[in-house]
Amino acid sequence: MTEPFDEADLIERSRRGDLDAFNALVLAHQDRVYNLCLRMLGSPQAAEDAAQETFISAYRHVERLRGPSLSSWLLRIASNACVDELRRLKRRPQVPLGAPDADDDAPAYEIADPVEGPEGLALRGEVCDALQRELLRLPPDQRLAIILSDVEGLSYEEVAASMSSSIGTVKSRISRGRARLREALRTQSELFGDQIRPTTKGRTAGEED
Amino acid sequence: MFWRQRHQVDDATLNAFVDGELGEAERVRVDAHIETCAACAATVDELRSLGATLSELPRARAPRSFALREGDVRQQPAPRWEVVWRRWQPALSGVAVTAFAAFFLLVGVDVFGAPSRSGGDLLTAGEDAEAPAAEATGVAGELQEPDTASGAEADDAANDREVPDTQYNDGLSPAAPTSLAPDGNDSAPDGEADDRGPSGFIAQPGSSPEGPVPSPESSPTTDSNGGGGGDVGLRVAEGVTAAVALTAGGSLAFVWWRRRTD
Numbered sequence: 076m077t078e079p080f081d082e083a084d085l086i087e088r089s090r091r092g093d094l095d096a097f098n099a100l101v102l103a104h105q106d107r108v109y110n111l112c113l114r115m116l117g118s119p120q121a122a123e124d125a126a127q128e129t130f131i132s133a134y135r136h137v138e139r140l141r142g143p144s145l146s147s148w149l150l151r152i153a154s155n156a157c158v159d160e161l162r163r164l165k166r167r168p169q170v171p172l173g174a175p176d177a178d179d180d181a182p183a184y185e186i187a188d189p190v191e192g193p194e195g196l197a198l199r200g201e202v203c204d205a206l207q208r209e210l211l212r213l214p215p216d217q218r219l220a221i222i223l224s225d226v227e228g229l230s231y232e233e234v235a236a237s238m239s240s241s242i243g244t245v246k247s248r249i250s251r252g253r254a255r256l257r258e259a260l261r262t263q264s265e266l267f268g269d270q271i272r273p274t275t276k277g278r279t280a281g282e283e284d
Numbered sequence: 285m286f287w288r289q290r291h292q293v294d295d296a297t298l299n300a301f302v303d304g305e306l307g308e309a310e311r312v313r314v315d316a317h318i319e320t321c322a323a324c325a326a327t328v329d330e331l332r333s334l335g336a337t338l339s340e341l342p343r344a345r346a347p348r349s350f351a352l353r354e355g356d357v358r359q360q361p362a363p364r365w366e367v368v369w370r371r372w373q374p375a376l377s378g379v380a381v382t383a384f385a386a387f388f389l390l391v392g393v394d395v396f397g398a399p400s401r402s403g404g405d406l407l408t409a410g411e412d413a414e415a416p417a418a419e420a421t422g423v424a425g426e427l428q429e430p431d432t433a434s435g436a437e438a439d440d441a442a443n444d445r446e447v448p449d450t451q452y453n454d455g456l457s458p459a460a461p462t463s464l465a466p467d468g469n470d471s472a473p474d475g476e477a478d479d480r481g482p483s484g485f486i487a488q489p490g491s492s493p494e495g496p497v498p499s500p501e502s503s504p505t506t507d508s509n510g511g512g513g514g515d516v517g518l519r520v521a522e523g524v525t526a527a528v529a530l531t532a533g534g535s536l537a538f539v540w541w542r543r544r545t546d
Contacts, residue, residue, distance in 0.1 A: 098351035109346040123347060130350050134357050203341050224303065225338035231305050249303075250296040257330050 086145060089137050097137065101130050104146060107227070108153045114222045115157040117211045121164055125156040132156065150227065151237040154219055161215055209259040217252030220245050293317050293324055302331040365543040376536045383529035390522045394515075 080103065088096035108129050112122035129152050133140075140148055210218055216238070223234045224245075235245045293301075293314050300306050301314045318325045 094352060094354065094357065101351050102349065105346040105350045106343070109350070110344045113344045114341070119347065122344075126346065127350055130352060131356055134352055200342075202337060206337060206341065221338065225335050226341055228339065231300070231303065246296045246300060246305075250299040253299060253331060253334060254295060256334060260334070 082145060086140060089134075090140065094134075097134055100145065104149050105130070107146065108149055111150060111153050111222060111227060112157055112160075114207070114210065114226055115154075115215075115219060116160055116164070117207065118164075121160050125153065125160040128156045128159070129153040147229070147233050147237060150223065150229070151239075154223070154237050157219070158215060205260070206256070209256050212259070213252050213255060217248045217255070220248035221252045221256070224249055293321075295327070298324060298327050299331060302328055302335060365539065369539050369543045372539065373536065376532050376539075380529055380532035380536055383525050383532060387522060387525040387529050390518060390525060394518050394522065 080099070082100070082103070085096045085100050089100060105126065109122055109126045112125040112129070113119060116122050116125060129149065132155075133149060133152050136152075210221065213221070219238060220234055223229045223237055224231070229237065231242050231245050231249075234249075235242045238245065297306070297310070297314060301311060306314065314324075318328055
């Protein structure tokens with residue numbers, strides 16, 4: 076691609092059936108789509124399938140694309156592809172990301188202030204693995220809401236649009252999903268002692284009610 | 285678990301607070317609340333840490349290019365079946381349902397009508413009282429209904445009893461079919477009774493399938509001796525409707541299956 080990246084023009088050409096223009100859009104967005112699928116599905120192979128399905132489906136319905144919201148439109152299609160893929164995967168056992176046994180080596184670490192260096196990276200990797208495992212245990216709708224909101228950084232409104240649901244539903248899914256993640260991480264922190272607990276950053280704590 | 289306790293601020297609101305999704309007034313209220321509530325303050329801290337960790341999850345990169353090739357988009361089997369399905373599903377469903385209904389009605393006429401007819405033949409056709417009783421509406425309904433009508437019109441008590449009485453007996457013995465005839469006598473204007481009597485039950489199987497049905501239907505009414513021609517007609521009609529029903533149902537199932545598998 077020698078010409079400057081003009082998304083609106085590429086979208087317009089894609090709508091007229093220009094596959095090269097569409098593929099330029101694919102290359103620009105495929106990392107984000109794949110990342111969503113991987114977080115959602117937990118398996119690289121399944122994520123690859125869902126991502127490919129996303130772009131095929133997007134091309135088939137490219138005439139429906141209007142306005143500048145290509146990214147959220149693609150995430151919406153990817154969300155649907157993930158839900159379809161999950162349905163297909165239900166018949167097969169799911170392989171979670173990372174090592175399932177996190178308690179064989181449990182040094183102290185801080186989430187809010189990660190230790191640098193190779194050891195710190197490994198520790199952070201462990202937290203990420205633990206989180207990813209817990210994510211995969213959430214019901215799909217809560218998982219999707221949290222990934223779209225916390226991993227992809229969408230607003231509640233955008234998440235609601237991606238999931239074809241109301242903002243109220245999204246609110247409650249995010250809240251319930253995070254409660255389960257916190258609970259699971261707390262359980263894990265009890266194994267490690269206090270080290271996984273987040274710092275309170277000097278917040279003044281009043282009395283509990 | 286303390287965060288599940290009900291405060292003035294619920295869990296979803298704390299989440300929205302952390303996410304910056306609250307309106308200004310609500311945000312100020314929650315801000316003031318967590319200054320005095322350790323539990324909510326801890327929840328907010330926990331949510332912030334969780335959010336930060338989730339947003340820092342390493343971002344995966346696509347393992348390969350997902351750019352589409354001509355072949356990926358040219359075959360497009362799913363939309364084709366989608367189109368086929370959308371276009372033909374209602375029509376096929378209608379044809380299948382109608383043909384199945386017609387088939388079972390014809391079978392019903394065949395099973396309940398034909399054997400009794402042959403039975404009537406064996407018992408000699410002279411027994412007017414029993415043969416129409418068994419044949420139900422086919423012969424008895426159409427031939428006798430005008431009599432009841434005229435009887436009722438005359439308002440002659442004696443006539444009224446004489447003519448329909450045989451019908452009541454007929455109507456009670458074979459159960460369902462002639463139940464329409466007493467209805468017509470008991471209530472309702474006679475014109476209506478006339479229409480309903482024969483058409484309500486017998487005209488249905490005759491009218492729903494296309495061609496061959498009226499002839500087998502009319503033949504048993506005209507001939508009380510030879511039911512053979514009518515039986516063949518019935519069989520043909522049954523075969524045709526069964527074939528139509530199976531074809532429509534089968535193609536419906538096939539299109540549905542192709543659409544699902546694509």
